[in-house]
Amino acid sequence: MTTQLETARHPETLRRVCIEPLTRVEGHGKVTLLLDEDNHVKQARLHIVEFRGFEKFIQGRPYWELPVVVQRLCGICPVSHHLAAAKACDRLIGVARLTPTAEKVRRLMHLGQTLQSHALHFFHLSSPDLLFGVDDAVAHRNIVGVIQDHPEIARQGILLRKYGQEVIRITSGKRVHGTGALPGGVNKNVSTEERDLLLADIDRIVAWAEQAVQLIKRMILTSPESHYRFASVDANTLSLVAADGAFEIYDGGLRARDPQGGAIFDHADAQGYAELLREEIKPWSYMKFPFIAALGPEHGWYRVGPLARVNNCDRFTTPLAEQERQDFAAAGEGRPLQAALTTHWARLIELLHCTEAIRELLADPDLQGTDLRLEGDLGSLGIGVVEAPRGTLFHHYEVDPDGLVTRANLIVSTTNNNQAMNEAIRRVAADDLDGHELSEPLLNRIEVAIRAYDPCLSCATHALGKMPLELELLDAEGRRVAAIRRHADGLIDR
């Protein structure tokens, strides 16, 4: 275990190395390492240094604005926030089940979103590490390098993403930050012209997605030992699953498993998430640390996202993705895969599933239905949960009798992965960095581990008023002149 690397005993005696900013991730974060004289790593932390605060500033706003307002916290996966908020609003107005057209339009939007986000992450952000190796020259280790050396892979990646964006545009009006989902339904269907536009390219998109899975599989299976070892941490997993245990990203029950694949809970009603999960605050990050309540903060942290979902589900409903899942499961030899880089493999299996599921859905005439929206009576509590590209996403809203938000709690995918990411970088620090003279390629290994989780740091920092903060005033020589500290309970001391 590497948990002891969270806090060094005598940090004042140690040398500090900082990776800032983290590159090729969404949002702003940094990693700090504290090393002794012999380059032994004594402390490794992933810090989120930006602050967004949506939980606070939507207080007092009307509930029907939530799907459109809250999605603005992200430019990569706004659809996930749009849909989680819309699902919460469905519950707020007492609509538990949408019309078939509304549900299928939302599902199509979500598939398009997952497709484009996964394509962006793999091809634009992570493929340079995997294609060129983590030691490749920095100036070459990026999407421009991929375009130069592997133009066809880059082209397919960019067009896969574009296709996903087109699905989003058609279902929500815009490629980024549309308005498709409303409390109780959607504001438009998919016309036959729009459907035909998407159908024209879908076979090619499925074929490219299939090639992408083969690409990552080849990469990992050519040197499985190093890929399985790198940044591997045994984690509990959490995801939604369908009622029959199949892969599900829009609506389902919560399934949590231990690192060996044993059940912690299964098909739990997402409306009761607050009983299942808790959040811990630490003074050195703006991001909260959630954990499974029954296991406590030390052992209850968990992983979400593609690796968790593909490990957790019993099957995919689409044939090509299911075939790939079986290969993936076989690689684990009866145990869930835990290595950071296998997340890319899982992510691309999901990407393949999205393309297949879009093709199936486009054949469904319900998309052209005109029964778009149901109405209900306003209650006081709404909880919406979806599987965002990066993992399980919880939106929880409470409103007053006038319909204005009084309280909000967002547990964002990246927040769910907070401890898992920290454990991953500590594993890299202990395995790959400890005792070595640090170099850029070595430090990039830390980033490669974080990147595998595809964190969206801007999505993940919203609590206001609870965060312990310390403010220091230093003189020109760096000596501390004064300090003020606010504790998690709001008390301030000097």
Place this chain on the structure above:
Amino acid sequence: MSKTFRLDGREIPFEAGQTIMDAVLAAGGYIPHLCHNPEFAPHGSCRVCLVAIGGRQVSACTAPASEGLEVESDSEAIQATRRAILQMLFVEGNHVCPACEKSGACQLQAVAYYTGMLAPHFTHFFPHRSVDASHPDFIIDFNRCILCELCVRASRDQDGKRVFAISGRGLDSHLAIDSPSGRLGDSSFAAGDKAAHVCPTGAILPKHRGYETPIGARLYDREPISVVGDVRAHEEEVA
């Protein structure tokens, strides 16, 4: 022979008693405006309809048309003044177009686009304003109020209720509601009132609704306000 004046070189006919704004709108032309609504007495307060006559700037909605006037409206100098006025309106309140229900069908936003305003330019005031959702059918979001007084005039002149008034002076000016609590739900305001349907921004909106018109089909998604006309002329379509 009717009398005429010239707007940016174009002959505009008018009848006695018409303002420059009345005549231009009747002739199918356009001068941007926010507080003007032909159903109510001219107000001249928003200053967005500024035009120049002989080098002097006047509000087109209050200036009487007269024979032989040379009116300058579409010049860059006039548009720059209008942009500055709009930029001040945007920073004085909290106008968050990306999340607003009215976006795409908002007269303030459409006029801003018409004048070429693409950014607020000035430092935001970020005033602390609230949302009054106490009424069962309508909300008032004070963040979006530009003090055009159209609701004040509609309630007073057509509804005969005087639900609204402007209170305070200068920067403290704000929309006040005539009810014991100061809240809309305790006033005599009703969904069928004229005052409920004249707001050129997203300040007075029907409750529990929003974003129902898909992007691409909203009032100003396809053509500018100079072609489409005011929100009020399409009230039933967008409500």
